[in-house]
Amino acid sequence: MSITWPDTGLCDAAELLRGTAEVTVLAHVQPDADALGSALALGSALRRRGAVVRVSFGAPDTVPESLRFLDTAGLCVPATAVAPTADLLITADCASAERLGVLAGLVPATIAAGGSVLVVDHHVSNTRFGTHHLIDEHAEATALVALRLLDELGVALDEPIARCLYAGIATDTGWFRRASPEVHLIAARLLGAGVDAVAVGRALSGARPFAWLSMLSSVLDRARLEPAAAGGLGLVHTAVRLSDMVGVRMEEVESVVDIVRATAEAEVAAVLKEMAPGRWSVSLRATSVTDVAEVARRLGGGGHRQAAGFTAVGSVEEVLDRLRTALAVP
Numbered sequence: 164m165s166i167t168w169p170d171t172g173l174c175d176a177a178e179l180l181r182g183t184a185e186v187t188v189l190a191h192v193q194p195d196a197d198a199l200g201s202a203l204a205l206g207s208a209l210r211r212r213g214a215v216v217r218v219s220f221g222a223p224d225t226v227p228e229s230l231r232f233l234d235t236a237g238l239c240v241p242a243t244a245v246a247p248t249a250d251l252l253i254t255a256d257c258a259s260a261e262r263l264g265v266l267a268g269l270v271p272a273t274i275a276a277g278g279s280v281l282v283v284d285h286h287v288s289n290t291r292f293g294t295h296h297l298i299d300e301h302a303e304a305t306a307l308v309a310l311r312l313l314d315e316l317g318v319a320l321d322e323p324i325a326r327c328l329y330a331g332i333a334t335d336t337g338w339f340r341r342a343s344p345e346v347h348l349i350a351a352r353l354l355g356a357g358v359d360a361v362a363v364g365r366a367l368s369g370a371r372p373f374a375w376l377s378m379l380s381s382v383l384d385r386a387r388l389e390p391a392a393a394g395g396l397g398l399v400h401t402a403v404r405l406s407d408m409v410g411v412r413m414e415e416v417e418s419v420v421d422i423v424r425a426t427a428e429a430e431v432a433a434v435l436k437e438m439a440p441g442r443w444s445v446s447l448r449a450t451s452v453t454d455v456a457e458v459a460r461r462l463g464g465g466g467h468r469q470a471a472g473f474t475a476v477g478s479v480e481e482v483l484d485r486l487r488t489a490l491a492v493p
């Protein structure tokens with residue numbers, strides 16, 4: 164049984180940050196730019212205020228190569244080097260404690276030791292697993308929630324912090340395609356702080372190993388369109404097998420869904436990524452009406468309306484069958 168605390172105001176969250184001397188900031192496992200960027204932006208601001216800061220995530224063991232340009236202050240430490248003694252634990256972009264992977268135990272440990280756990284997030288499915296919660300499910304990115312907190316704290320935006328926030332916002336909005344006018348204004352503010360948008364874009368999605376091309380060639384060749392699936396709106400899917408992943412990074416594997424989702428004849432796109440033999444991490448994307456967060460939830464996962472995921476064990480066909488069934492629920 165878990166206890167849920169009510170949501171915390173911006174003012175109270177900022178107060179929590181002001182009073183901390185040692186803080187651990189965690190992103191979710193397999194961090195993306197929003198999770199790690201938000202964690203590093205908050206961590207950098209707190210380091211500047213004199214706190215001892217560690218930023219980490221449950222897996223992988225090192226910072227994904229394409230995200231290393233975000234950690235200019237060297238705040239990231241391996242999960243094994245996270246001290247259990249911090250008086251404040253902040254989680255960024257984590258909808259549940261399980262998303263912390265091997266570090267999930269830090270939540271009850273911190274609370275048991277009398278510390279606070281501040282959950283900063285934008286997932287509608289957030290389970291409110293901390294002691295304090297700053298969650299805006301309408302925010303396009305956790306980085307936007309983090310920025311509000313930094314503004315409340317009175318932090319001056321320098322380029323490294325602005326870069327982290329910009330990276331999170333840019334990726335979570337599909338390079339501003341799904342960004343509101345307000346978010347464009349925030350992006351302008353971040354660019355005004357010195358962010359090099361071209362360099363961020365190149366680091367995150369424009370600098371891929373040559374092996375990416377042959378991986379794409381195999382994986383896209385196996386893509387299938389099922390017009391009758393998803394209530395007749397269409398499903399397009401493919402799988403990235405372990406044997407396809409030779410010579411590419413996880414970043415390249417994660418990029419496949421952004422190509423597959425462009426299929427006009429399909430409302431829903433699914434990419435099965437083989438994490439271990441027969442163990443799959445599945446990315447789901449929807450174009451308009453389908454709520455893939457709900458579909459993912461039925462399969463034990465979660466996420467957002469248009470971007471969600473779940474994990475599954477079995478053959479590709481078995482996983483797809485479960486997905487077809489979950490998509491068929493009206």
Ligand SMILES: [Mn+2]
Nearest residue numbers: 197256305335
């Ligand atoms: Mn996010």
